[in-house]
Amino acid sequence: MSIVPNGLxxxxxxxxxxxxxxxxxxxxLCLTGLPLVFHEELAVMLGDLVEPPVRVEPKPVDLDRVIADALARRPxxxxxFLMLDLDHPIWQVTMGAHVAAQANSAAFLYDPRSGEFIHHRPVNQGLMNVLLKLHVDLLAGLPGTLFLGAMGALFVLSVVSGVVVYGPFMRRLPFGTVRWDGSRRLTWLDLHNLLGIVTVAWAVTxxxxxxxxxxxxxLLAIWQKTELAEMTHAWRSRPPLTSIASVDRAAHTARQAEPNLEIRIIAMPGTPFAGNHHFAFFMRGNTPLTERLLRPVLVDATTLELTASRDMPWYLRLLLVSQPLHFGDYGGMPLKILWAILDLITIAVLMSGLYLWWKKREDPLANEIEQAWSR
Amino acid sequence: MIVTRTPREIWSMPLIMAMVSALGLTSALLGDDVWDCLSWLALAAPLAVIGWHLSHPPHH
Structure with a gap:
């Protein structure tokens, strides 16, 4: 190794x-993330979500009637928003006290094959919701989220620097050595090195x-202030809408504009994702990668004419691709199980690291680390 | 006798593990079925390596 001791x-x-x-x-994050890997399965078990019926008498679905049904349930x-699930035939209709409200007041599930009401999904309640909020923002809103982002960045730095110091440790040991017969500290040091180095790529990702x-x-705020504002520029000084046209016919316009894509999310006029005078259709492709990428298609909510259809900017594509790579929800149940095991291994690396630091403080003479550096 | 290992000896397994993991992380993004299976196998490889070394302690 050409690393000088000072550099090391x-x-x-x-x-x-x-x-x-x-x-x-x-x-x-690892502890709350573990159940979140299986959030969908747990939601079904807890009764928050239901599996849609397997066999349905298919009939044409009128999205306006789906919306009317949801409004009748919460006048x-x-x-x-209307959101079509990727893995199950489910339209989720999300409601708020006001169309621009950030908080959701209710979520109703409908069958996209028949338009039938399936389930009232509870929002903002239950243990899974608390775990999710702890994981996402420490119950502290956007500052909490950004703080956790900073901790995540430190974690990535810690993994990278851990790889650099791994080399000198292993100059006298075959790969994967775990010394069970020495001191407990030595055993944990070996385990920390083995578990850490083997799972580096997953942990960094x-x-x-x-x-x-x-x-x-x-990032979404940047998109709203730049691209969305640009696309809706000509509408900006118009008075707010008093009534909106048929979402079903607007969907027809969007599908004609992008015949190779499918609707994933519909943002209603007045939401920050659509502006005040448009429906925004976020459309997806059909491969595992392109089904995560969304293309916004704006349709005028009065005239039903196509206003714009353009790609997401690079930073939102990066965000959309980084979601499956964080959640582990893109390769079926086996991938989720692997995600959970790798999460547990990361917990072991964190705990053993903490233990090694603590023991070294207690007993500076048994400083294996310094010994490993001296040639 | 103390043997000092070459960088190649030290880094070959970590490098292989990182490349196999990267393959596992990306393949399920690129397709379904076979691509998913490849992803499962590749991401299981680091776990197998850990399991093997935990069950085969070094002899003195």
């Missing part, structure tokens, strides 16, 4: 401090994509 010392100090600062938060509220996900709201 830098990486070791970097590894120690980035780890120490982020470890407790990373433990929280004081307004419909914000999930860590870095997690950091990108914490920037979701700022």
């Amino acid at each position: 010392r830098f990486w070791y100090v970097l590894h120690k401090w980035t780890s120490l600062i982020c470890t407790l938060f990373l433990l929280l 004081a509220d307004q419909v914000k 999930v860590g870095a994509t997690g950091v990108i996900n914490t920037l979701a709201r700022p």
Whole structure:
């Protein structure tokens, strides 16, 4: 190795401090993230979600009637979004006290094959919701999210610096050595090295994509202020709509504009994703990668004419691609199980790292790390 | 006798593990079925390596 001891010392100090600062938060993220890997299955078990019926008498679905049904169930509220699930035949209709309200007041599920009402999904309640909020923002809103993003960035730095200091440790040991017969510290040091080095690529990927996900709201705000504002520029001084045209016919316009894509999300006029005078159709492709990428298609909510259809900017594509890579929800149940095991291994690496630091503080004479550096 | 290992000896397995993991992380994004299976196998490889080394302690 051509790393000079001084340079190595830098990486070791970097590894120690980035780890120490982020470890407790990373433990929280790993622990809350574990059940979140299976959030869909758990939601079905808890009765929050239901599997749609297997066999349905298909009939043409009128989205306006789906919206009318949702409004009839909550007459004081307004419909914000319609979202088509990727894996199940489910339209989710999300409502708010007002169309531009950030908080959701209700979520109703409909069958896209028949238009039938399936289920009232509870929002903002239950244990899974608390776990999700802890994981996303420490119950502290956007500042909490950005703080966790900073912790995630420290974690990535800690992994990278950990790889650099791994080399000198292994100069006298065959790969994967775990010394069970020495001191407990030595055993944990070996386990920390083995578990850490073998799962580096996964840990960096999930860590870095997690950091990108914490920037979701700022990135969407940039898109709204630049691209969406540009597309709806000619409408900006018009009075607010008093009535909107048929969403079903607007959907027809969007499908004609992008015949190779399918509708994933419909944002109603008045939501920050559509502006005040348009329906926004976010359309997806059909491969596992392109089904995650969305193309916004804007349709005038009065005339039903196509206003714009353009690609997402690079930063939103990056965000959309980083979502599956963080959630592990893109390769069926086996991938979710692997995600959970790798998460548990990361917990073991974090705990053993903490233990090694603690023991070294207690007993500076047994400083294996310094010994490993001296040739 | 103390043997000092070459960089190649130290880094070959970590490098292979990183490349196999990267393959596993991307393949399920690129397609379904076969691509998913490839992803499962590739991401299971690091776990297998850990399991093997935990069950085969070094002899003195």
